[in-house]
Amino acid sequence: MIRIALDVMGGDKAPEETKAGALLFAEEIKKSKKHVHLVLIGTENDLKDLENHPLKSYFSIEIARDYLPMDIKPTDALRRKESSMYVGAQLLRDKKIDAFVSAGNTGALLACATLVVGRIPGIERPALAVPIPSLNGFTVLIDGGANAEIRPDYLPQFAAMGIEYAKILGKRFPKVGLLNVGTEENKGTEMQKMAYALLKQRFDNTFYGNVEGNDIALGTVDVVVTDGFTGNVALKTMEGVAKLISHILKQEAKKSIDGILGAFLFSRVLKKLKKNLDPRTYGGTFFLGVDGIVVKAHGNSDRIAIKNALNVALKGVEGGLNENLKRELEGWK
């Protein structure tokens, strides 16, 4: 039995949308007949309406006496040990659950995951791995924002994590690229030059070399490694472009009969485009390197995004994401 826990109290739309998302997921478990059990962590008050729910056999309730506000500081989060997020991290550490999903404050979740659950041996800094739609299906970008400042030797670790994630998502022999400002070996700052050498040494054929920003969406490689500062800027820049394009399409569509009619006929395409570029489609991103599956759902998640995030976690457990990663890192010793 796979046990996936959800922090019902985390997210801008918690607990209504988190609960609704949990029920959508429970419905899916029921249909799929998979051996999966959902654990909902939240305050008694917010969970009592689910006690006699028809889907109750698919989930259990774990009461937490406290919960964290969305603007909490990571250091404060570590002090509030009765919060739903902290309780989730403890359950994961104690192997009482196989995965933990939260749409709460990112820094708080990273802190609880790293310090309560702990790191996988061989990983110095856990990192956020984000799958990005690309011409080649998707590209895993890691680090998506957990570590603004890094050392070059973290990048082979990020690469190992990204590779295992890409495998879970169906890539058989993932290729890794180092995000840089040119493709030649000697490009970038000292950080990139040193990281290039370390990646080449560690991965050899799996390492493609340097890639540039456009290669993320073009899908030149399956995994793009970078520091959390650059990764976060790249991710958010893409979000902005997608919004701009959607705005231009909408505005232009209103301007003429051809535009209105074209947009109407094209609506399926535009919907698909929006879905492709919407971060909620993927629902959640793995916080990899922690000794337990942790999925960060977007703070703004609605029920669909929460359900998707729970599925991301399930996929990670089913695919043996952390076991594979540990095996790979064993070989590095």
Added chain:
Amino acid sequence: MIRIALDVMGGDKAPEETKAGALLFAEEIKKSKKHVHLVLIGTENDLKDLENHPLKSYFSIEIARDYLPMDIKPTDALRRKESSMYVGAQLLRDKKIDAFVSAGNTGALLACATLVVGRIPGIERPALAVPIPSLNGFTVLIDGGANAEIRPDYLPQFAAMGIEYAKILGKRFPKVGLLNVGTEENKGTEMQKMAYALLKQRFDNTFYGNVEGNDIALGTVDVVVTDGFTGNVALKTMEGVAKLISHILKQEAKKSIDGILGAFLFSRVLKKLKKNLDPRTYGGTFFLGVDGIVVKAHGNSDRIAIKNALNVALKGVEGGLNENLKRELEGWK
């Protein structure tokens, strides 16, 4: 009389497309009756067919005995003093021309501009300023890739350059944002924290604070300052997303009658979208901080892009871009 020079030998499609672009520009000068004169710098062999051209009164020819290949190293470029690019930089230094445009190797152009033409007093590192389409018309991103590594105190200088550029493009009171991984004051690495303090001190009301990647396309501010590494990644990431979207739209349009018809009726919109996101639309980016107007055209420029780059240069001269910047920096002493 404003004198704009073009490096006819620079660019993947030189000299055919550079010459064709120059003639399109000459045609525009003729029509506009502006007091503008074009100077074409290239080898005798490549320019002899223009000697008796009907538009000859709008341009003159400057013979260079050498030209730089597209993959030249900056250090080698500085040694080849008879190249069209080096000659252009010399003409600019000697005030024989008001602006210089090249689609040649970026590093070589930056080296020739910085070391032959020289810097504006108060600017330690010239930087590439790139206007990016946004919900607010455009956002000037600086540095777009000239300086992979920077010091925090360069950022107020980048901001000053970006502000003057934004003014040239019609913004009356440009606001400046610092590219970061969150909007709070204490976000980012030591570099961003120090830069934040310096920007706040120098610009006060003009400084908006931290912005994130999505703010570039959303147009939250008029000028976004960052190091050349992050700036280059952001720019290229956007290019990639635009290509991905254009690909999705094309593929989907083929899949059904509705799609085909929709795309047909929507074609004007799609063309506008493509134009908006195509770097060639702007034609060229200013290399600011050099004591003379230098415009870098995309290496892959066709005649339209070259013509647009020449117009960018003209706009800079007409708007007094460098004079305004010098005046601003005078006040900093």
